[in-house]
Amino acid sequence: MNLVNNNLNKIPNDMIKKFIVMIFIIIIASTISTLLLVFDKKVPSYYSLLPILPCSFGLISCIFANIYSLFLKSISITIITSTYFIRFVVIPIFLSIGGYSTKVINIDAYSYIESAILLMVFELFIVYGYLSFNVGKYSYIRNDLVENNTKSSLSFRFIIISLFLYVVFVLIKYPEELSYLGLFTQFSEADRILSAKNRLYAVQIVPGVIDTFFTIFISILQVFIPILCIKFIQKMYSKKNQKKAANLSIIVVLCTAVVMTTEKAHSVTIAVSLFLIIYKLYPSVMKKRAPYFIIIMILFVFGGLIFKAGANQSENFLASVSTILNAYFSGPINTAVSFIMRNDITLNIVFSDLGNSIPLLKYLFQDLNTSPKLFNLALYGNTDNSDQIIPLLGQGYFYFGFFIAPILSIIVVKLALFVERLAHLEKNLLNKYIYIHALLVISLVPVLYNLNIMINLLFLLAINIFIAKCSKKNI
Template identity: 25%
Template sequence: MPIKIPKQFYVIAVNVIMLAIGGFVTFYVAGNINASGYERLYLLPLTFTVSFLFVFSRILFQRFKVFIIVFTGIGFARFVVLPYFIVFNDYYGGRSPEPPLAGSMETAIYLMVYELIVVTIVIGILDYFQNKKYKPRNTQQPFDETKSYFGYVAFIVVAIVAALGIPNVISSISFFIPKPDLVDVMEDSNVLVMLGGYMFILAKQLVFIMVTWWAHKRHRATSQLLYVWIAIGALFANIGIFIGTNRSDIVLVAIVSLVTFRLLFPKYFKLVVLLVVGMLVGILLIMSTVRNIASISGGTSGVTDFTDNLQVYFGGPYNVAMALETKLIYPEAQNWSVLFFDIFRPMIGVNMLVKDLPFEYSNIFFNQRYFYSDHATQILPMIGQGNLFFGYLLSPLLSVLVVCLAYFIQSKIDQTRSIEMFYFLTLVCTRMGMLMGQNTMNIINDLSYNLALFLIVYYVNRKIVYKKRLGDVRYE
């Protein structure tokens, strides 16, 4: 008889490990800092360790919440791993030809600590109230049967025709191996091309959901492994068929596909995770080569390149300091017109109406400070964006709003009995878990890209019922 280990044991074990790692990094960083402005860098691992011990470890083991898992993972990389490698590698610089001032760097560290404390408190409060209303999902019957797939099938057919018929869409689709001449239609100004790309991505994910749900039902009825392998094949296809060059989109789809698979085939989850991670690493490595991403070290130091990537993608202190100086150098970046553009310019559909307005969004100003050119590759951190519009005191406001929205969506995930709604809401919630390395433009673009078109198709599918016996189509 297998021994059931109490959940509290895992909480204690993880807390001990986190205390050991966080304590070591805190003391190591505090004792080995070698750059002006970085003297308080040790506060980052110290604050995260305390937040983890008092809030995140408890929440992580209560029940599965993808937002908290991703948020904690990103937070660990940003507040613990990055400071360690900055000091270990003696890499205090970045990609800008003019680094931020020491005073800006010190303020950036304090601002990151402030953001983490505020967001941790908000998460603790929201989680407390949400758990009071939570009802566990039936693991034997996690979802209800969809009445009809007619609307979905019709949309999938239209999406395939659009992908084949609209120039440049099919050329941007990769099958497991990124193409050498890969292009990104999601950045194309042609509305028709962008729509064709969005439709294909949505159709691909609907196929994965329908096939996996069918395989789950057949496996439950027959216990045949064939249906597990069919589901695994659908999962690999959903991850390995992608469009464009955005690596985070591939990672997001992989995470949500695994979450869905885990709910339907928990017995085979661990094996599939190992296979998916291997495939994902291969795709991302090839894509880095295809995109010709510049190495900060010129290929001479993998550790330096790793540290630089953490700084860029997780909103490290260097980038936050750059955001602070953006406000000083470009005071016009604080205008409400910029905030207006930050909200509506990334919104799929609406962006075509506002793109020609005489405004700029905040990320443009941020990259101008970064490179003093039109080179726009850096991501303005959320806390820097908040400071730009609301000042130091209210700088975590945007982060707090994203957390509140994520918990609202999580409540809908807990309540839904629709597998397709579960999948797409989880997809959005996963992106929100990356909020500290993102900004509102990334979040809004993802909401409109992954959710808006799906909700339209979902609504139409629910209204259309195909009657096999009569052979007709009617609206409910």
């Protein structure tokens, strides 16, 4: 506690007040969740340690309370703490009211839920401890954007136009590739099934190399086209009417969120990144709109998860929501599956995981086993399904064992803090936007993603950074 007190002495008073409010909310929420689980008479025996999750979250949050003084000030800390809160406090509640429903078919996993819960608590303690000791190094650096209205370089414009023309050409040549694009409004189960069938057909019809570059280029254009539109709006209206400029920019963000690829989370992270840039461009206008945007995005994300999984059409809505949250936020049962994975870790698995994570190389490794494949085999007990993501913590356990399992989480958190520092130091609009998007994605990895997905995302982010750096006269 001396560490916490020493850190708090360096923090401004307004941030201390926020930290006190945050800790109070966390203690109340953790206590309510713990009591609901303790007095749940229908809890299965294999979930006997489940109350430890919310209880430990409240306790560890108090031990490393200085983290919460930077909530909403630090992007990485806000995302990391929020996703861990969902995993430790919210998911147990939905497990209880949802009848402990999950996607796990292999009953052997239930024997390891208690071990998984202890591993989750151990990881939380390590991650929060690391954040508490290191957060001060990154979180007080601030730089304003530099207004730069010069045109982007010829090389930058050439790259963007070339990517766009390639996409247009492929769509003309192979209209089946339209199946990769869609709208958030595809709510019905029939629409989702039809979309999946159309995408599968497109993959079979379109040559693999062409399809790979098409999806990569779409992902890149998703990042750059909206920010170019926002920059154009800023140039046209910001000096005359900032309110109009902000409103038009918000419309761009909403369109970005609604027009999606099959990788729907990509559109959401881009939309949030754009909003943060708009907030920096028009702070006086956006302060009033920020709370509404946050509420809309929360409803948008969770509504998207519910509709994507078909919970809105399920006979047991709460059970479906419980299943969804466990799958996406790596609940205890999903972590437990990692304990029953075939434990024959070899260099082949490691190289296969790395190779399958890079779009241009994955065709050389696609026939090899990967940890995600072994995870789905353990989860379902068969090879017919492979739609679940192995948690990063479970991957760490598979690679290194119980006590070194959190090392992957620490590496990711360290990377998130480093990228946040780069984002704070950057003054250029486009570069800052790219760093913020990278920061958002990396901060989601410990709870929502795994090493394979992170490598894939970093590959695409590296391309985006390279394109942005191509322009010395960058916007």
